[in-house]
Amino acid sequence: MFSTTRKVLKFLFYSAMASIAPHIDTEPPKNTIIFDPDPHVHNLRKTVNACAYLRDLARYCPHGAGEAVIKKVEFMKSSRVPNHEFLLCHVKDPRNIAGRDTVIQIERFNDNTPPQRPRTDIPSLQPPTKDRRSLSSQSVSDASSHSSSPSLFGQALDLFTIFCMPVITSKDDNVLSTLTFDDDSTFSAEEAGVMAMVASDAADEYSAISHQCYWYARVIFNIIVETQAGKYTKRPLEDNKRMGKRGVIRIVNNAPSNFFIPPSDTSQRLVHSYRAKWHQWQVDIEEKKKEKDAPLRREEAARRTAEAAAERERLEAQRREEGLLRKLQRKDEELAKMRREIGDQKRDQALHLDQVSSFPPNTI
Numbered sequence: 001m002f003s004t005t006r007k008v009l010k011f012l013f014y015s016a017m018a019s020i021a022p023h024i025d026t027e028p029p030k031n032t033i034i035f036d037p038d039p040h041v042h043n044l045r046k047t048v049n050a051c052a053y054l055r056d057l058a059r060y061c062p063h064g065a066g067e068a069v070i071k072k073v074e075f076m077k078s079s080r081v082p083n084h085e086f087l088l089c090h091v092k093d094p095r096n097i098a099g100r101d102t103v104i105q106i107e108r109f110n111d112n113t114p115p116q117r118p119r120t121d122i123p124s125l126q127p128p129t130k131d132r133r134s135l136s137s138q139s140v141s142d143a144s145s146h147s148s149s150p151s152l153f154g155q156a157l158d159l160f161t162i163f164c165m166p167v168i169t170s171k172d173d174n175v176l177s178t179l180t181f182d183d184d185s186t187f188s189a190e191e192a193g194v195m196a197m198v199a200s201d202a203a204d205e206y207s208a209i210s211h212q213c214y215w216y217a218r219v220i221f222n223i224i225v226e227t228q229a230g231k232y233t234k235r236p237l238e239d240n241k242r243m244g245k246r247g248v249i250r251i252v253n254n255a256p257s258n259f260f261i262p263p264s265d266t267s268q269r270l271v272h273s274y275r276a277k278w279h280q281w282q283v284d285i286e287e288k289k290k291e292k293d294a295p296l297r298r299e300e301a302a303r304r305t306a307e308a309a310a311e312r313e314r315l316e317a318q319r320r321e322e323g324l325l326r327k328l329q330r331k332d333e334e335l336a337k338m339r340r341e342i343g344d345q346k347r348d349q350a351l352h353l354d355q356v357s358s359f360p361p362n363t364i
Contacts, residue, residue: 027097031064033057034091034162034189035100046162050106050196053160054281057190062288068102068189069094073232075177075221075243078170083246085217089192103163104189106196108216110206111155152208158200158216160193176240179224179232187228194281195223198274202265209251210260214244218256222267223274 029035033046033056048056057064072090077083086107093100181187199219203211225234244252252258255266263269 029064029067029093029097029100030061031057031067031189032061033064034068034102034104035064035093036164044164046164048160048162049158050160050193050200053162054190054193054197058285058288062285062292065190065285066186066188067093069181069185070104070187070189070192071181071185073179073181073221073224074175075217075240076173077176077242079172079174081247083242085213085243087217087220089189091189094186104192105159105161105163106192106217106220107159107161108206108211108213109157109159110152110208110212111157112206154206156200156204156206156211156216158196160196176243177221178235179228180235181228181232185228185231187224187231190281190285191227191278192220192224194278195220195274198223198270198277202270202273207260210258211265212251214246214252215256215261215265218244218252218254219265219267219270222254222256223271226267226271227274 028037033053068091070089071092074088074090075085076088077085084107086105089104089106091102091104199216202219203215206212239254243254244250244256252261255261255268257263257266
């Protein structure tokens, strides 16, 4: 009860601050998808999938990669049948800038049975999208919308919902496990996105007996536990026995697996796929950064070229001016020399006339 009240008060506080003093930052965010600088969307949510998030980050703000760091992961379960399971990733800017804390909700539904249970009273910015292509610099795109006819099988609807303020979870939602990351952890939203995409690529078809929300949430949770070992504190230490259960019936075990899930779809196998795709994504994002910086580099090169040309012109003009000054100086020196010579000649003539005039007339 107290926890729910606290979340409600925190939600109302963020709503008030978004309208009174929207997003007071010491410097603008680079990841404008998670930390949207527009104060008008701070009370909204962005419902996409992991592929779309990674695509948009690479396309619009590649330098924002690594800015959104996950500080806590909660494994959630609804106490109401069908006991939906999902993950809540609490995200912050590692520089602890005020107003930059976000929640990412990762979950799976059947595309033929879209989510009906309200988890917040916040409208969605955009409809869910799907893309099942492999990871690359152009690996994600929007896809078709879903129908509403219920079914136990169909296309999987994997959501990567970004909330711009604290999430008010339903009173029926319970925290089964929590990973609290160390202060120096760099586990990012992009890593969680790649993990979610690896799980989606492994099984893009929804199956109530194999690849449902229990499998999806647990396989991503296990990959986090495996790849981030030593960087978090887990509470409780032992896995909750309610994980993977629908009512009292266990649907998936801790692997997660069951008779219908092939070994290739367990988290132990998918960790290898994650490591390879995460490495490739890091390579791709560095290329995107270079592409993003290319116009700036060209502009900087053009500016430096123009400055160098202007400097050469200035030096050339200075040399021309110095040459002209030297010519004028030589002319002045020649003129002064001529004046001295003329003066000397005049003095010699005057002296000669004086000498001539000093003799008596009859001496000649």
